[in-house]
Amino acid sequence: MDNRLSEPGTSPVPEPPRRSRRVLRRVLVASLAGGVLAGAALTLLPGERRHPVAGPPAPGPRAQVRTQALTTVTYGVPAALPGLTGLIGRQEARVRAQPRDARAWAVLGSAYVERGRRAADAADYPRAERALRTSLEVRGTRNAEALDGLAALALARRDFPAAKQYGEQALKAAPKQWSAYPPLIDAYTGLGDYKNARATLDKLMGLRTGAAVRPAVMARAAAVYRDRGWREDAVAQLTDAAAAARTPAEQAAWLAGVGQLAWERGDLPDALRHFEAALRLDPDQRAAPAGRARTLAALGRTSEALAGYRAAVKERPRPEDLLELGELYESLGQTGPAEEEYARLRTAVRRSVDGGVDEELLIGQFEADHGDPWEAVDRLREEWRRQPGIEVADALGWALHRAGEDEEALTYATVATDKAKGGGVRSALYVFHLGVIEGELDRYGPAQRHLEEALRINPRFSPLRVPVAREALRELGDVPDEPPPSE
Structure with a gap:
């Protein structure tokens, strides 16, 4: 039987902070894994004015979801999948009514990128590219929001040269805008340029960022520290990011990251605790279900692991999750189910490549x-x-x-x-x-x-x-x- 995946990719083109408050962080990790922190009001987006009088009514749940989704695509902070879908609908209506609104096109394109990434649906990526390029055509090449979106799209497609190109253009257009830095760090890392990745992180850490985006900055620092082997510092940054997160979806993303770090160092109970906490906060979290199943398999809870994997890959599975499940079946001597997952893997890869993913x-x-x-x-x-x-x-x-x-x-x-x-x-x-x-x-x-x-x-x-x-x-x-x- 030929197992080859024949479709080629089609891509278009500091020192760590001092380790203070260690005991507090340990307590904080436990509390985060046990429940949801109380949320705080989001800061206003750039260009928005505060209400002229005090005491406006607190936004309802739907309004909060809409605001959180907009914050995601303009700041790069994780948001709930339903909020992204609602934002896309509103932006589609807006660009139909106002086709020369460059910012609306940029927000729409970035929302497509984030939804595609979160839902493991590469079909959103061509839509994202069309919207972001339309934004550039309307406003010109110094359109930082569209360039940020194109850099994020290139990263989602695993096209690091393109991400570097767009990221550097975005940084040149808006050198003090923090959202230009994380995609550039990831691009340098994917290209093996670790010196520039660290230097870009240093610049990012030196910016004055607001409370709404600071957790995302700490999460980016954690990724660089992890790549350098500074595991304790990476855990500390992600733990602090989860503590400061303002929405359940954002907190779930950082807790899943803590779970992954625990898995990598072989601390299985800690990994399981964080993956499950992330799932309680955000059932649409993509990394947590497979991480939980992987950890259960390592703990010898095979039946639960298989059930967890099957749930994780039920709809629009990530190819890497199908590979893990197939290898788990193979390790159990179940070659038939393993081959079935490998066949699904080939299908998932074809779908991903059709969306431009390398x-x-x-x-x-x-x-x-x-x-x-x-x-x-x-x-x-x-x-x-x-x-x-x-x-x-x-x-x-x-x-x-x-x-x-x-x-x-x-x-x-x-x-x-x-x-x-x-x-x-x-x-x-x-x-x-x-x-x-x-x-x-x-x-x-x-x-x-x-x-x-x-x-x-x-x-x-x-x-x-x-x-x-x-x-x-x-x-x-x-x-x-x-x-x-x-x-």
Whole structure:
């Protein structure tokens, strides 16, 4: 049976803060995972005037949802999916009535991007591109709102060169507008330009941002700290972001991030607590259901994990979630259900590619382990040439190993785990890949160290790969200590 995913991608084109209040943060994490914090009133958007007299009536729930959705697309703060859908309807009516309203077109395009990302529906991305380009045509190339939207669209499509281009244009058009910085940080990271990613974060942290957007700034800092291996600082930033969040949807996004960090370090109870808290706050949260199912599987609660995954992939599944579910079935010896999920994965990837998403990384990862490793190598070599980030380095190294090219594979696996080359993130999977490749090259000492390190980072990082790591360590047994290659 041919498992190949044949459709290529079609993309269009600081030091951490002081660790203060640690005890308070621990208490705060527990309280956040246990319930919803009381919300606060949103600040006004730029250009809006305050009511001239005191004491206007508090907005009702529908008005709050509308305001939160508008804040999302103008500030980049997570909002509830129903609010985004309502905002899109209103903006569509507005641009029909006023086709020369550049801001309305920009808000509409950005809302399409956010809804597509949140709902895992790439069909919204071509609509977003048309709306954002119309906004540029109406107002001109110094339209920061449209450029921000195009940068966010490029990131959703995993097109980091385009995101960099639009992000730099947006920053030039509005250097003091904070929303230009996060997409640019992500673009630099995806291109392997970690120096510029950190420098851009420094500039972002130096801006005077309002309370409404400060949690999103802290979340962006957390992502950079995580990539540098500063896990405690990343957790602290995301915890503070969740505490300061002003809506349930925003709080859920940051709590899901805390859950992911807990998962990566192997703290399964903490991960489960945060994923479940995120789901209670926002049932439409996309990362939390799969994270919860992944954690349940690692805890040995297999039936609950399978039910959780099936719920997560029931409608418009993310391809990566289908891959995880298929591998869980495979680890249980259930090859029939695994193949069914892989078939759904191919369908989901085709739909995603039709929306302009570059899925070459995921296709390469799938082909390396479940299809044709040389197909994976060819795709990932081109992806590395175009956008050489750490994820691609790891995937290309593993594909080369699976194709039998271990000498070359070691080069990329080393890049993915070498702090000096940007690979500071503590990933059990990356270190596992490195250890297996070293073992194939008879570098037994480094292989043993790295396989043991992978299991220390997260002893249950993969239902398929953990047994492989343990078996490899048993075969290695006691080996003479060897210096790492860099020494």
